[in-house]
Amino acid sequence: MGDDDWPLILKNQSQYLHHMYNVLPTPYASQDSNRLTLLYFVVAGLDILGELDRVNKEQLVSYIYAQQVLPDKDDPDRLVGNCGFRGGSFYGRPYNPNNEPTSAEQYDKSHIAMIYTALSMLRMCGDDFSQVQKQSILKAIKSLQLPDGSFECVHGAGENDMRFVFCAAASCKMLNDFSGMDVDLAIQYIISSQSFDGGIGQGPGQESHGGSTYCAVAALFLMGRLDDLPRKDDLVKWCLDRQVSGFQGRSGKPPDSCYAFWIGCTLAMLNAYKFVEFPLVKSFQCSCVFKAGGFSKVPNAYPDVMHTYLSLGGLSLGGAQGLKSIDPALGYPISL
C-alpha cells in the first residue's frame, strides 16, 4: 500500500484492532500465557489511534485487575515473589475483579512483563491504581533481581535479560517508587551489556540488538541515569546505522517493522531522532501493511498485534498524521 492511502490504512488498523480486542484467532493460543501482553498491544494500538474511548473501559479495567496476583490474605510475605499480574487466566482462579482477599498458591505466579503491561493499560484507561497492591508488587520486583543486576521474569522460574530490567524500571516508575530495585546494580548490568559497537545486547558479551538497546536506554532514562552510560555517541551512531530504509534490529539483518519503535524510541530518548530519514521509514512501514488490517514484520507476511502497535508507535515518533504522541521511555501513548 502506498503512503497516499494513509487515511484508509488507519481505518483498517482501527477495524483490525477492534476485532482483535474481542477475539484473537486460534494461532494465538501458543501465546496464551502472555495474553496480557497481547491485550497491551491491542489497547495501546487503539489508544494511539484515539479509539480507546470506544471500548468499555470499566470492563477492561475489571479484567486487568482480575489478573492481579494478590498477596496471601493471612501472611502477605508468604509467596510474595508471586505477587504482581498474571499472563492470563490460564491458572484457573475464579474471576476476581474487585480483588477480594485470597490465599497465595505456589503455581499462581506473576510475570514481570505482565506487571509492566497491566500498569501501563491501567494508566491508559485513566485508572488511579487504588486497587494495585503496591507494596507487595515492589517486594516481588525486588525478589526478581539477580546478583548480576538483571531481573528474572518469574520468581524462580524464568529467564533473565535486559527485557526485564526495563519492565522492572518502568513498573517502579509508574508506581513512583524505586525501592523495588537496586538501581545501581541494575545500571552496572546495563553498562556491562554495551557492546564494542556501541549498541546494547541482552546481557554482557551478547550481540547488540534493537530490542535490548531500547530496554537498556529506556530503563536508564526512567531511572534518571542516562548520563551513566558511556559512549553515547557510539550508541547514537549504532542506532542510526540500523536505518537501511526501515530499521533493522541488528547489523546485516533485513528491516523489520517493529524496529521503527525500538530504535526510534531509543533515538528519541537520546535526542537524536532528528537525524532519521522519516519518509523512508514511513514507506517501509506502509509496505508492511496487511490489506485486511494490521502490520506484519516484513512485507507480504501475516500481521500480528505486536507489529501492529509497534509500527504505529514508530510512525508516531516521526510525526505521522492521526496518531497520538507516545512516551518513548514508557512506550505507550501520552495522556492529554
Add this chain to the structure above:
Amino acid sequence: MSDSEDESDIQYVPFNQREEWKDVVPIPQDDGPHPVCVIAYTDQFSDTLNYFRAILKKDERSPRALEISKEVIALNPANYTAWYFRRNVLEALKSDLTEELAYVSKVGNSNPKNYQIWFHRRWVVEHLKDYSHELSYCAKQVEGDSKNYHAWAHRQWAIQMNGQWEGELDYISQLLTEDVRNNSAWNQRYFVITKNRAIPLTDDVIRREIDYAFSYMQKAPNNQSSWTYMKGLFLNRPYNSIPEFKQRIEEAKSKYVANAHAATLYLDILEKEATKESLEAADKVLDDLIKHLDTLHSKYWIWKKENVARLMQPQ
C-alpha cells in the same frame, strides 16, 4: 517414552475418555462476564488445560503429571508455569535427566526461538553437570538460522561454564567463510578475544585481529561488520598504539572510493587525534560523507561537521 515418539504422533484422546484420569475434576478457565482478547482455543487446548489446572491445584508430582505437562507444552511451549511445574515433578520423581535433555532438544528443534525451552535446557544441563553436548546443539541451531540470538547466548553461557574456548575461533572462521556478513559470528569473535583470559590483548594479538578483519573485509567491503570489529579492537586503547593502523585505513579509504565504512573509521581516527591538521582532514571526510558516501545519514554528518568546526575554533 521412546525417542521416536512425538506428541504429534500420538492421537489426542479427550481426557474424560482416559481411564487413568477418571478421578480428576477438570477446572475450566474463568474469564468473567466481559472477557477481552478472547483466544479461540481448540477443544483439545481447553480440555488439556482444564485437566492441567486440576493437577496444578493439587501440586501432584506423579508420572501422569509429567505426561500432562508435556501435552500442555506441545500446545503452548511458552507456558512458563507448565515448565516450572515439570521441573518440580522431575525432581520429585528423580527422573533421568539424560532423557529430559533428549526431550528438550527435540522440542527445541521445533521451536528454536522459544525462551522457555532454552531456559529449561540450562536447568537440565546444570543438573546433569554435562555441558558436552551444548556446542554441537547450538551449532545445529545456527546451521538452521545463522543469527539465532538464543543459540549464540546459550553458546556463550556454555563456553563460560565449561571453559571450552578451544576451537571456538576456528568455528567462527568457518562461519565467516560461509557468510562474511554474519554479525553474530563477528560478535562471538570479540567475545572470545576479550573474555578468554588465556588470550591477553597484546599488540601482537591486536595486529593479528586487524589482519583477520582486513582479510574478511575484502570479500565484502560494503558490509559494516568487519569495519566495526576493527574499530572495536581500539575500545580500550588509542589508535596510535598500533602506529601503522591509521595509514592502513587511509589506504583502504583510497582503494574503496565509494565506501562509507572506510571513511567513517578514518574519520574517527582523525577526530580522536584532535590536532589542527587531523580536524581539517576530518572536515573534508565529512564533506565526502554528506555529499555522496552516506547521504542516508547526511543530517547526522552535518551535525558532526558543526561539532568538528567548533573544535577547530581557536580557544
